[in-house]
Amino acid sequence: MDNQEIRNAGLKVTLPRVKILELLENSTQRHVSAEDVYKLLLDKGEEIGLATVYRVLTQFEAAGLVARHNFEGGHAVFELDRGEHHDHIVCVVCGKVEEFMDATIEQRQREVAQERGFEMADHSLIIYGRCNKHKEA
Amino acid sequence: MDNQEIRNAGLKVTLPRVKILELLENSTQRHVSAEDVYKLLLDKGEEIGLATVYRVLTQFEAAGLVARHNFEGGHAVFELDRGEHHDHIVCVVCGKVEEFMDATIEQRQREVAQERGFEMADHSLIIYGRCNKHKEA
DNA sequence: AGATAGATGAGAATCTTTTTCATTACGAGT
DNA sequence: ACTCGTAATGAAAAAGATTCTCATCTATCT
Ligand SMILES: [Zn+2]
Ligand SMILES: [Zn+2]
Ligand SMILES: [Zn+2]
Ligand SMILES: [Zn+2]
Numbered sequence: 554m555d556n557q558e559i560r561n562a563g564l565k566v567t568l569p570r571v572k573i574l575e576l577l578e579n580s581t582q583r584h585v586s587a588e589d590v591y592k593l594l595l596d597k598g599e600e601i602g603l604a605t606v607y608r609v610l611t612q613f614e615a616a617g618l619v620a621r622h623n624f625e626g627g628h629a630v631f632e633l634d635r636g637e638h639h640d641h642i643v644c645v646v647c648g649k650v651e652e653f654m655d656a657t658i659e660q661r662q663r664e665v666a667q668e669r670g671f672e673m674a675d676h677s678l679i680i681y682g683r684c685n686k687h688k689e690a
Numbered sequence: 691m692d693n694q695e696i697r698n699a700g701l702k703v704t705l706p707r708v709k710i711l712e713l714l715e716n717s718t719q720r721h722v723s724a725e726d727v728y729k730l731l732l733d734k735g736e737e738i739g740l741a742t743v744y745r746v747l748t749q750f751e752a753a754g755l756v757a758r759h760n761f762e763g764g765h766a767v768f769e770l771d772r773g774e775h776h777d778h779i780v781c782v783v784c785g786k787v788e789e790f791m792d793a794t795i796e797q798r799q800r801e802v803a804q805e806r807g808f809e810m811a812d813h814s815l816i817i818y819g820r821c822n823k824h825k826e827a
Numbered sequence: 828a829g830a831t832a833g834a835t836g837a838g839a840a841t842c843t844t845t846t847t848c849a850t851t852a853c854g855a856g857t
Numbered sequence: 858a859c860t861c862g863t864a865a866t867g868a869a870a871a872a873g874a875t876t877c878t879c880a881t882c883t884a885t886c887t
Binding site: 701702704705706707737738739740741742745746764 | 832833834835836837838843844
């Protein structure tokens with residue numbers, strides 16, 4: 554259960570943390586900004602300060618519960634980290650986000666890093682395009 | 691020459707634009723933030739307002755003269771767009787940036803987008819890791 | 828050279844995220 | 858269950874990045 558995940562992260566089980574984790578688990582949008590989380594909680598009647606939302610998301614990220622992504626747009630988006638790595642493809646018209654994982658790309662990235670003497674720690678791959686509803690031709 | 695590139699972009703050839711483009715061409719750091727550009731110009735005695743730096747970089751981007759990247763760190767970095775696409779590998783310790791282009795990755799990205807019904811417009815791939823000077827083992 | 832649309836600079840404004848600090852609430856130990 | 862010390866929270870301020878406003882200047886065309 555959630556409480557245990559929070560405890561395992563070395564954090565106290567507080568109402569804001571439980572509610573934020575619940576929201577990330579149950580929200581229809583998987584990829585949400587801090588502001589989104591704040592407003593979605595407000596809509597549910599949970600008055601949790603925006604500063605707390607930022608703090609908790611950052612702590613969850615450090616604990617590996619949450620992943621942060623820097624999509625275009627000037628603000629970070631967060632999602633529950635379910636352990637399975639994936640990358641993203643984002644529609645530049647409607648903002649729709651789809652996830653994918655391509656073993657070939659993953660493998661080549663590791664090789665590219667090695668070839669350059671780097672030890673890969675992480676990577677960020679975002680494809681921008683127009684989804685089936687918004688492509689031109 | 692620079693002036694023609696600026697003109698071709700439909701922009702007036704002004705001193706700030708010429709100086710910013712020169713700096714991007716000659717700077718030892720290829721990947722610079724707007725603040726970097728502002729300060730590097732100051733160091734050279736060119737007093738160009740920060741707002742102008744932002745405006746010009748954005749215009750250059752729209753004209754395809756400059757590429758903008760959202761590395762981690764909360765601020766965008768810019769580089770001259772020399773027409774040859776490439777991606778980046780960044781050392782999380784010292785910030786060193788290397789460029790690479792991998793045909794396999796590029797190709798798979800296009801395929802992934804297609805498989806999902808997307809028309810790829812652009813993509814952002816950043817590998818984070820430790821460079822040869824900073825890796826552990 | 829003169830007219831005009833476009834460009835600049837300074838500062839204000841905006842947006843996102845972090846910090847401060849006084850107050851409140853977990854949870855370990857009794 | 859009660860107490861206490863520490864960690865967590867909320868509100869507001871601060872900080873950092875970027876954009877906007879507007880009065881002034883300037884490149885370009887005639
Ligand atoms: Zn779309
Ligand atoms: Zn995702
Ligand atoms: Zn390094
Ligand atoms: Zn580059």
